[in-house]
Amino acid sequence: MIYIVGIGPGNKKYLTLNAIETVESSDIVAGSRRALELFDIKEDKKYILTKNLVEELKDLVINNKNKTITLLSTGDPCFSGLLKTVLKYDIAKKEDIKVIPGISSIQVVASRLKISWEDYHVLTLHGKEENRKILLNLIKNNKKVIFLPNNLKEDIEYLLNNGINPNKKITVCENLTYKNERIIYEELNNIAHMNFSYLCVCVVE
């Protein structure tokens, strides 16, 4: 059996008991170094994933057919997460997978800003080129949006090049739940010239 376990935004406090128990009862636990550090796991159970995610996961699954494997997924595996990758690249069959939900960064943003995300259009630009245009139209129509940028600088440029007012303010939430968490409310104009890590979520009111 392969468990895809959501670990939340990155801070240990956001782990569920389910995630912790599943990791404890697995033979192998695979994830980024950062993800693995959240758990107390024996060295010989750890499998560190690096850059060639798909190939590494395929090897792992093929070479450990009778073992219980946990794959750690940042945030929620079912929102812009690892589930889609596993299914898309046939890393495991649907019937051999169990998914344990985790807290998504979308939810952390909502909790920080004290907003209800049912009042927002929620979308990810990660690997979803077509969503940029949807985002553009939502903003043009003054809709409220929470979005995961693909590349924040490029995404903002796209909005500015397509008629969005450069003085429009948005909120950028960076490194949520980490020590260097930062929440900035600023004009698109200025955001375009700032540097952010890849761990960002944006809110448009």
Next chain:
Amino acid sequence: MIYIVGIGPGNKKYLTLNAIETVESSDIVAGSRRALELFDIKEDKKYILTKNLVEELKDLVINNKNKTITLLSTGDPCFSGLLKTVLKYDIAKKEDIKVIPGISSIQVVASRLKISWEDYHVLTLHGKEENRKILLNLIKNNKKVIFLPNNLKEDIEYLLNNGINPNKKITVCENLTYKNERIIYEELNNIAHMNFSYLCVCVVE
């Protein structure tokens, strides 16, 4: 300080460490009997909420001004949850609130069906009359939707009375993470004549 703490779908396994620690360090913990049972709380810290939620919460907050109060919220407080109620009825000021996210039933559904919820329109009909029409239009346009019904029987009737094919199949997920969890894939026609608890989430493909 008032903490609004998400407790997830109802099974203890879905609690985050953050939720458990916040409950432990609070002077008073308020919630439904079912929510309070998930935690190991001394009797004198418990405050059981019943039917008159708004009045009970107002009394609680006014009478315990210098105490740390936790309000337990099913699912995620920021999705069709307690945050909105607290703000709407001025139960506490925004600056006196901290929110701890929890696993939403939307996420549990996605994990059970092994789908990615960024590919779905997510909406709640709880206290959002206008969303019924939005749901109707999404289904008419063959969009994929995950929705929280307000009253499942009435919501289905509305869809059928407004031109949706009675043979269209939808998935109803009931009592998720409870012992009597049930997932049914059935024609609207038949769903309309079945009985479900109020703990339901529906998926339209």
